[in-house]
Amino acid sequence: MHPAVFGGTGHTGRHVLDQALAQGHTVTALARDPRGLPAHERLRPVAGDVRDADVVKQVIAGSDAVLSALGQRRWGSTVCTDGMRTILPAMQAHGVARLIAFSGYGVADSRHRNLYVAIARDDYACRAVAITS
Numbered sequence: 001m002h003p004a005v006f007g008g009t010g011h012t013g014r015h016v017l018d019q020a021l022a023q024g025h026t027v028t029a030l031a032r033d034p035r036g037l038p039a040h041e042r043l044r045p046v047a048g049d050v051r052d053a054d055v056v057k058q059v060i061a062g063s064d065a066v067l068s069a070l071g072q073r074r075w076g077s078t079v080c081t082d083g084m085r086t087i088l089p090a091m092q093a094h095g096v097a098r099l100i101a102f103s104g105y106g107v108a109d110s111r112h113r114n115l116y117v118a119i120a121r122d123d124y125a126c127r128a129v130a131i132t133s
């Protein structure tokens, strides 16, 4: 497969990237500073911010799935919501139907308020499923 990866420089995302590459996938990854991404022949780094709709479209073009490990290191960031609002339209524009988003939100007490499911259903009328453990 050819996944587009967001948040690949983070604590969770670096494992997502490592596993995707180890399984033989070709990856395009967006990072604000691509020096934080591993050097690999099957990894195409793209520099940019997930809030930039144009660069997000470039990352998703040619992909067949999106993996998001976007997160926030400071309280009050809206990067996950902002990211979905650029990622989902880009997926629709390029006919990409698979999104896997890693999030602690939606687990336990917040299980009925999953951020990604709510945005996908309410803003984009997508079929969305949350898998929590």
Ligand SMILES: NC(=O)c1ccc[n+]([C@@H]2O[C@H](COP(=O)([O-])OP(=O)(O)OC[C@H]3O[C@@H](n4cnc5c(N)ncnc54)[C@H](OP(=O)(O)O)[C@@H]3O)[C@@H](O)[C@H]2O)c1
Pocket (backbone or CB within 6 Å): 006, 007, 008, 009, 010, 011, 012, 013, 030, 031, 032, 033, 036, 048, 049, 050, 051, 069, 070, 071, 072, 073, 079, 080, 102, 103, 104, 105
């Ligand atoms: N860490 C855990 O133990 C854990 C456990 C359960 C669930 N989770 C979930 O996994 C997700 C990620 O958590 P994490 O701990 O891995 O977070 P993290 O280490 O802070 O990583 C966040 C990632 O998002 C990227 N990012 C933030 N703002 C961005 C922007 N404007 N444009 C592009 N990229 C941006 C960061 O890039 P930069 O390098 O540029 O900042 C980084 O790659 C969260 O939703 C969290 O709820 C984490």
